[in-house]
Amino acid sequence: MKAAEIVIITGVSGAGKSQAIKCLEDIGFFCIDNLPTTLIxxxxxxxxxxxxxxxxxxLVIDVRGGEFLASLFDILGMLRAEGHAVKIVFLDAGNEVLVRRFSESRRPHPLAAGQSALVGIAAERQMLTRLRDEADLIIDTSTLTIHDLKRFLSQAFVMERPTAKIALSLVSFGYKHGLPFDADLVLDTRFLPSPHFIDDLRPLTGLDSPIGVFLMRASATKPYLERLMDLLxxxxxxxxEDGxxxxxxxxxxxxxxxxxVFLVEQLAGHFRERGYPVNVRHRDIEKA
Structure with a gap:
């Protein structure tokens, strides 16, 4: 029996599972939505x-599977034992974003049972706790466009993946807007001097060259960037090596x-020069 590459798309309702499965279909996967787990x-x-x-x-597997979800992990373990490569992708988003999406689509949350969407979201998160904990990849779609999601999944599941280098997703964010919960590694840059307090620099972003010039003049920036590159x-x-x-x-x-933003761009250039596929996302760059 030939081994297969099996991707389980799961996550909270409204986070973009339907869009994700379409993206994977576009890059060559045979896709099925809501297949009962016992039939996998x-x-x-x-x-x-x-x-x-x-x-x-x-395969899209979510709370619509109901009681069938209980058998999912045994089934996935069996498939792995048979030699199949199984990955779990969990799509998530902030509660406010999910509520807005349900409001815009005018569809009820599948677990709300006539109550508010937040009630359904809370119940769903509880049901999916183990799936999220065991996911190989967690994607926060709160600020992603469909094109961002497609680009991310394409880089993660290109045909050459078994021999290609690991795909890197580099995210810039603001602590005052909350941590990105899909991050594997979070690094702090707040000890560097802030351009926010320079009137001419405040309206700019880390994509503008004056910001880079300002930051590289600081004594800590270059050593920090070099040590960061060494660490990564x-x-x-x-x-x-861990797969x-x-x-x-x-x-x-x-x-x-x-x-x-500036440091993410520097790291992106560093890793692209070394042949890594890199996806860059500046989550909060447009926020005040």
Whole structure:
């Protein structure tokens, strides 16, 4: 039996699972939405033992599976024991974002039972706790466009992934807007001098060259950046050896507009020169 690459798309309702499965379909996965978990082994056998085997499969599994969710982890363990490569992708978003999306779509939350969407979201998060804990990749879609999501998934699941370098997602953010909960590694840049307190620099962002000039004049910036690159140059190959296909690294400053943005861009250039696929997201760059 030929081994298959199996991606389980899951997460909270409203976080973008339907868009994610379409993205994976576009890059060559055979996709099914809401397949009962008890049918997954049969489905995989049909895919791998057919005259023209299907090697890449993506399945949306969520709370609609109800009581079938209880058997999911045993089934995934069995598939891994058979040699299949199984990954869990968990899509999440902030509660306010989810409530707004349900309001805009005018659809009720599947677990709200006539109550507010927040009630359903809370119940769903509790049901999906173990899935989130065991996910290989957590994606916060709160600020992602459909194009951002497609680009992210394309880099994470390109056909060459078994021999390619680990995909890196570099995120800048502002601490005052909250931590990005999809980050594997969070680094603080708030000890560097802040351009916010310079009148001519305040309206700019870390993408503008005067911000870079200002920061690189500070005595701590270059040594910190060099040590950061050394640390990540050490960490990323070990993550590859551990079988990880992607790593999300978040850098934060107070507002997410200046210091963290500049350093993320520097790290992105560093890793692209070394042949890593890099996705950059400046989460809070447009926020006040």
């Amino acid at each position: 082994p049969t489905f995989v056998r049909l895919c791998t033992q057919s005259e023209h085997p299907i090697g890449r499969v993506a 140059d050490f960490v990323t190959p070990h993550c590859e 990880r296909a992607y790593l999300t690294i978040a850098l934060g400053c107070t507002g997410g507009r200046h210091r963290s």
